[in-house]
Amino acid sequence: MTTDKFIIYVEDDADDILLMQEAFADIEGFRLMTFSNGAELLHYLERAVCFPSLIILDVNMPVLNGRETLRLLKQHPIFSTLPVVLFSTGSQASEKLFAAAYNTDLFVKPFDFPSLHKMVRRIVAYARV
Secondary structure (H helix, E strand, O other): OOOOOEEEEEOOOHHHHHHHHHHHOOOOOOEEEEEOOHHHHHHHHHHOOOOOOEEEEEOOOOOOOHHHHHHHHHHOOOHHHOOEEEEEOOOOHHHHHHHHHOOOEEEEOOOOHHHHHHHHHHHHOOOOO
8 A cells, every 4th residue: 555644753773763664664644664764754854845744853863962852853843743652661750851841752662572563553633643
């Protein structure tokens, strides 16, 4: 099935990207696009003809991390309305407060694939259809 609806996952870890692609394999109605840092995402969005239904941002990345990327997205006149969730290995209070300040949710990366698969189903509910 082909679709114009897509979700962007911004993650620098190749293994995490592969796991997320596997978790999305049976999610109908969306395709998954990936970028390795926030700078790549912003570069893409500035030239995009259509926008993603959702952006999943890893918090800790080189070049432009998830926090800075989220801040820049929310300050942009067009990108500010795009739905975004943060994805992190930890659930520190500072990360939760940061996410709340930008009216987004923080998901903690699970340690096993079945949990990731369940989490992906919850995350997809944030997508704009």
